[in-house]
Amino acid sequence: MTRFELFDHTADVGIVAYGNDLKEAYANVAYGMFSLIADLKEVHEEIQRDIDIQALDRESLVVDWLNELLYIFDVDQVIFSRFEITALSQSQLRAKAYGEKIDTSRHQLKTEVKAATYHLLKVEEGNGFKIQVILDI
């Protein structure tokens, strides 16, 4: 299964992430975002962070989840390459994120992502699960 696809937005970038269940879709949208930030092949799993998000609904959970990861990336300079959603409801997401500190000698950094936005934000169930989000670049 394709984990995610990028779609064109004039100034920014859209991600559509897929999953066999919603948890997997939330993990894949984060993976998609970090794939834009850095080449994840060289990122080792040396650091593990526990993340707990509460939001108004499952769409806001997407935005808050991604923005929390961007916050950690900015402040602690950690690139994440694997995500495990351990608990999920309509208004809460708990996850473990794995990655390592930026090491510019090994890591190819790509695009600065400013934030995840609410524009055209979708969480869909149907034939598999799908999350769509536009990132401000």
Add this chain to the structure above:
Amino acid sequence: MSADLMAMLTRIDDYRWEIPITYKPGMRVPGLIFSDEQMLRHIQDEQSLEQVANVAFLPGIVGRSLAMPDIHWGYGFPIGGVAATRVDDGVISPGGVGFDINCGVRLLRTNLTEKEVKPRIERLLADLFINVPSGLGSKGKIRLKGNEIDKLLLKGAGWAVAAGYGEPEDLEFTEDHGCLKGADPDKVSVKAKTRGTPQSGTLGSGNHFLEIQVVDEVYDAGIAQAFGIEEKGRILVLIHTGSRGFGHQVCDDYLKTMGTAVRNYGIDLPDRQLACAPVNSPEGQSYLAAMACAANYAWANRQCITHWTRESFSRVLGKSPRDLGMRLVYDVAHNIAKIEKHQVEGKKLTVCVHRKGATRAFPAGHPDIPEAYRKVGQPVLIPGDMGRYSYVAVGTEKAMEETFGSTCHGAGRAKSRSAARRSISGADVAAELAAKGIAIQVANIASLSEEAPAAYKDVAEVMHITDAAGISPKVIKARPIGVIKG
């Protein structure tokens, strides 16, 4: 864009197009787009015009939901969008400012000529590249200890000048003197401060840059003279950056607040990214106080970078910044909301002007512009792309009448980032620039493709419209000879 909307678009004249209020139920005012047939073709497949119509839903919006000629698809507001809402009973929308609060540009003049700088351009860029921290994940060299960040947030560029970064005179030539009133650090989250502290004094990456330019054409010699840009061949420095992770976090925090506020105040919106609260509500006032902090952060940021730019020029050219005549021409914000007084349907009204990718363009005689420019109008700084040119224009009475004293902010993207990546490599862009005699220092060569000149519209087309429509006539054009990209 939907075929419906294209069909509904009413041509007022060659440069003005209206979206009638009847386009969709919920619009409180019509939309008005400054554009021409050619520019409209650029955006026909995207949703930016729909976004102009969506902004017209905001409670308390007056006049029209406006779009400048560099309009393109944003998230919520279109980029190039301007909306004024009544302070009395209207709303403030963080999405109408964006994540990069007070992203803006500042221009430095010099006494230098191209002939003097060209032979040393590589050395100059190398020095600037070390002196001005840039790139994704970069940290600044300013160490803010304890609650020093709060002082920076309260005083903006004034904090930087007091700390030794630049001259008091610089403040006179910065929009709002580099300090937006009403800033309250207590309205800013700990997260925003934590994120902002290490990034203070950094250029960042993406479309942010520092360019060394040469004046290529002078359209109005009198006004150019007043701005301190005397002639063709003169060297200028243009700096484009904003409030970095600090602003992103403030916006993110308040979008959450506004998401709840929209429900509490029963505001009906077509796009969640437009989330807002009444200007006079606790949520609205808190956002304005936090936004002012972010605006001040950005002005302090550009002020520090100005200082290091002067240092590098001074070091490489062996003269003091004063001898080099490195005076600030102006500094403008292009992502901001401001409380201003405007004439609306014959009445003087206090409004909240949202400028999302739009530049203030106040006319001659306005009390908010520097004394030195009072006779000619406010300098409007419009960067293009790194391979072609940028413009300096001037604010007018017409802009006051039609656009709440606003104009465009840049070229606007023609190609998406991924389309740009697919069509050209970073190395190709570097080669193209080299062939044009433009030196470059870049933190990340791969990201260069996204910023390729071909990914942008020709800013000359944008300026043709603001000039012809009279909202910001061209004063000079400058071309880059050296570019620093984060």
